[in-house]
Amino acid sequence: MSTSVGTTRLVCFDMAGTTVADDGLVEQAFTRALDEAGATITDHDAALRYVWATMGESKITVFRHLTRDDEAAAQRLNDAFERAYELLVDSGLCAPIDGAEQLLTKLRAAGVRTALTTGFSRATADRILTALGWRDLADLTLVPAEAGRGRPYPDLVLTALLRLGIDDVRQVATVGDTASDVLAGRRAGAAIVAGVLTGAHDAAALRGAGATHVLNSVNDLETLLLPTDIPQE
Incomplete structure (x- = not known):
């Protein structure tokens, strides 16, 4: 399965282990x-x-x-x-995963909406975002209390779709480091449900949960979501 900036209008990113280095x-x-x-x-x-x-x-x-x-x-x-x-x-x-901040910036410059989602509370999520200087990095940040249920339910992804005005779940990509992240993306109907190997779960667990792609890190999403003919800053 492949997609491009022309068909993906929203990317929902997990935080700890995906865009934010967990390191235990x-x-x-x-x-x-x-x-x-x-x-x-x-x-x-x-x-x-x-x-x-x-x-x-x-x-x-x-x-x-x-x-x-x-x-x-x-x-x-x-x-x-x-x-x-x-x-x-x-x-x-607390530190970012290499390339995560640059990727979110490039996606927004290309007209793709972005959401950072987490299983933490709002207070903890804001603490992380502040520590990284990421309060304005994504179009939206979401925690379970703001969406209804946390992962593996699809609520975070679907709430992001609704709040950001996306018309079709097939225009959504998700990325996370756990089986729960993958299950949430699959249940939401996202076209791309990527698992990354920078966090909690290994490739077997991510594939077993139904990941469409297993990547070394979030940085590898760029080749899927940003075609080489799109100017990148």
Whole structure:
């Protein structure tokens, strides 16, 4: 399957692991949150395996599963996770994936709309965007609370389509580093559902979830989305 700037009008990008280098920050924050859980979660190894398997999903949803739908405990863990992650971001450990910022800039210059989506809360997402100087990089940023449900549901992609005035899901491309990202793109009906190898899941997991393309990094999207005959700045 191929597409070009003539047929793709919106690209929905995941953040951590896709456009933002993770370098274990999500896992570190989850570990710190689990350390605060005490008796709420006794098998930390099993919990971390579940966290790794569900990377890309809404974080509060993950904690609800781990606490067996104890909402108060899930909210406490989610708050602890976000505090830990924000401290890591504030420590200067947050960095862009090579080429991600340049690609988003080129897409917007070529008339393609862009959205940055994440399973984090709005406060954490804004912390990352501010740290990177990305508050105005994309046309839209979205978190699960603003779309209805997080990944693997299609809500983030479809909300971006609606808010940015895209006419057809076949004019949408998505890119992410997890099986949940891929499932969300497939369920939304996107024409290109790319998986990248810079984050949580490997090529087998991405292909198993239905990725149309598996790329080394988000930077490789340029050859799919920006034809060589389009002037690039």
